Amino acid sequence: MQHLKNDSKNKSKQKQKVTIAQAFKTIIWPRKNLVFIGLILIIIRSLAGLILPWQSKVLLDEVVPNKDHTQLYYLIGIVISAISVQAVSSFLLTRILSVQAQFLISELRAKVQKKVLSLPISFFDNTKSGALVSRIMSDVEGVRNLIGTGLVQLVGGSFTAIVSLIILIKLNPWMTLFVFVPLSIFGYIALRAFKYIRPIFRNRGKINAEVKGRLTETLAGVRVIKAFNAEAQESAVFEAGVEKLFQNVKKSLTATAFMTSSSTFLIGIATTGIMGIGGYYMMQSEMTTGDFLFFTLILGFMIAPIVQMSNIGSQLTEALAGLDRTEELMNMTAEEDNEERIINLESIKGEITFNDVSFAYEAGKNVLHNISFKAPAGSVTALVGSSGSGKSTIAGLSATFLNPKSGIITIDNQDLSKVNLSSYRKYLGVVLQDEFLFEGTIRENIMFPRPDASEEDLQNAVKAAYVNEFTDRFDDGLDTLIGERGVKLSGGQRQRLAIARAILANPKIIILDEATSNLDTQSEALIQKSLTQLIKDRTTIVIAHRLSTIRKADQILVIEAGKIVEQGNHDQLIAKEGRYYDLYTYQAKI
Incomplete structure (x- = not known):
C-alpha cells in the first residue's frame, strides 16, 4: 500500500x-x-x-x-x-x-x-x-x-x-x-x-x-x-x-x-x-x-x-x-523516507518468508494473489511458470524493488517493510533478466559492486563465472572496452559478466531472474558450474524457463496467474504429473 x-x-x-x-x-x-x-x-x-x-x-x-x-x-x-x-x-x-x-x-x-x-x-x-x-x-x-x-x-x-x-x-x-x-x-x-x-x-x-x-x-x-x-x-x-x-x-x-x-x-x-x-x-x-x-x-x-x-x-x-x-x-x-523503516540489519542468515502476499501495479488489478512460501537460509527456491504469471514480481518483492499491497514479507523473521533498505540490500545480489552493463571495461563492470575489491577477489569471480574463457582471447583482456550496454559482447558473454559481478559482491541472498536465458548450450554448461559455487550457503531465488537448470533446487514453486499452483522438489512434482510435469515433459520433447 x-x-x-x-x-x-x-x-x-x-x-x-x-x-x-x-x-x-x-x-x-x-x-x-x-x-x-x-x-x-x-x-x-x-x-x-x-x-x-x-x-x-x-x-x-x-x-x-x-x-x-x-x-x-x-x-x-x-x-x-x-x-x-x-x-x-x-x-x-x-x-x-x-x-x-x-x-x-x-x-x-x-x-x-x-x-x-x-x-x-x-x-x-x-x-x-x-x-x-x-x-x-x-x-x-x-x-x-x-x-x-x-x-x-x-x-x-x-x-x-x-x-x-x-x-x-x-x-x-x-x-x-x-x-x-x-x-x-x-x-x-x-x-x-x-x-x-x-x-x-x-x-x-x-x-x-x-x-x-x-x-x-x-x-x-x-x-x-x-x-x-x-x-x-x-x-x-x-x-x-x-x-x-x-x-x-x-x-x-x-x-x-x-x-x-x-x-x-x-x-x-x-x-x-x-x-x-x-x-x-x-x-x-x-x-x-x-x-x-x-x-x-x-x-x-x-x-x-x-x-x-x-x-x-x-x-x-x-x-x-x-x-x-x-x-x-x-x-x-x-x-528511505518511510518512517516505519527503523530496523537496521547488522547481519543476516537469509531466511525469506512470504505470508499471504498480494501485489498490484495498478489499483484493483492484482498480479499476485495471497502468495505464501518460505525460502530457508542457504536454500534454492525456483520459480517456474508461463510468461506473465508473476515470477519476476515475486523476485522484485524479494529484492525490495516493489512493496506488497497486502501481506508480509520477512527476512529472518523481521518484517521487510520495516527494515532499512540499505542495510538489507548490502547483503543482496541480483542478476536481472535484462542484464545492464555500463560503458567502460569488463574489469570496471565486474568491480561495480566493490570498486575496492582486491585483484585476487576479482580473478576468483572471473574464473567462477568463466569470464576468462572469452577475455583470454581479447588483446586487452579484462581492460577491453565493451561499448554502451555491452554491445560488443554476445548475450552469453554479457550474462557471464553479470554473474561475475554478483559473485564479487559476495551476497547472502541471490536473485537470478532468467540468469541463463541468453546462453547457448556450451555457455549454459559453464554457467551451471559457476552457479553451483555462487549459490552455495546462500539463499537463492531463481527464475528459469529452462527447467533443466533447476532440477537440484530445494523447492520449486509453480506460479500461474499470480498464484502458487504447485510446490515441491523436482522429483515430487514429476511424481504428481501436474502443471510442472506438463512443462518439463514438453521442454524435454523440444
Missing part, C-alpha cells in the same frame, strides 16, 4: 509553485554575502556610469564656453577614471556571480540526481530515462539568473533608475512626468506578460523532457528501428515533438516581442516628447544645451533597466519555471 500512498503524496506536492520569496530563502539568502558584494559592485558601476553624462554637461556649459584647458584635462581624467572603475567592477561582477551561479548549477544537478536515485523503482517504471536526464541537466540551468547577473542587474538597475529619476526631477519635473507616463504603461504590460509567460516556460520544460526522452529511446533502439525499416516512422514522431516544442517557443517569443515592441513604441513617444519640450525650453533659454544633453543621457540610465526588464524578467520567469519542476522531484518521497 505504501507505493500507492507515496504516489498520492507526490501528486499533491507537484501542484505547488516556487515563488520569488521561496527562491530567495533557499537559493539567494544562503549566498547573501556574494550577492551583497554583487550589489555593491553594480551600484559602483552604475554610479561610475553617471559621471560621463554629468561631465558632458560641464563640458558644454562651462569648459567649452570658457575655453578652460586645465579644466578640460581634469574632466578627461575624471571620465577615464570612471570608465576604469566601470570596467573593473563589471569584470568582478561577472567573475564572482557567474562562477558562483555555475557552481550552484553543478551543486543542484548533483543534489537532484541523488534524489532521483533515492526514488522507488515504480517511479522509474513510469518515467522515461531521457526525460529524467533533461530534468536533471536542463531544469536547473535557469538558476544562474537568480544568483548570477540577472537578478543582481534587475536590483542594481532599479537602483540606477531611482537615482536617475531623482536627478531628472531636479533637472525638469515636467519633462520627467511626461516620460514617466508611457514607462508606467510599459511596466503594467510587462507584469501582465510575465504571468502569461511562466506557464509557457513550465510547459516547455515538460515538452523538452518528452522530446529528449524519445530521442534517447530512439538512439538506444537504433538496431530495432533499422531492423524493421522504421526510420521514417521514428523521424515523424520526433518531428511532431520538435513541432510541439517550436509552438511553445513561438508563444513565448510572441509575448516577448510584444513587450519589446511596446517598449520601443512607448519610449519612442517619450523621446519625441522630450525633444519637443526640451527644444521649447532651450529656445526660451530656460534650459542650457548641457542641461538638455545631461537630461537625455540620464534618461537613458533610467530607461535602460526598464527596457531590460523584458529580457531579465523572461530569464527569471524561466528560472522559476525550471525550479518548479525541480521542486516536484525534490518533494517526492524517497524509498
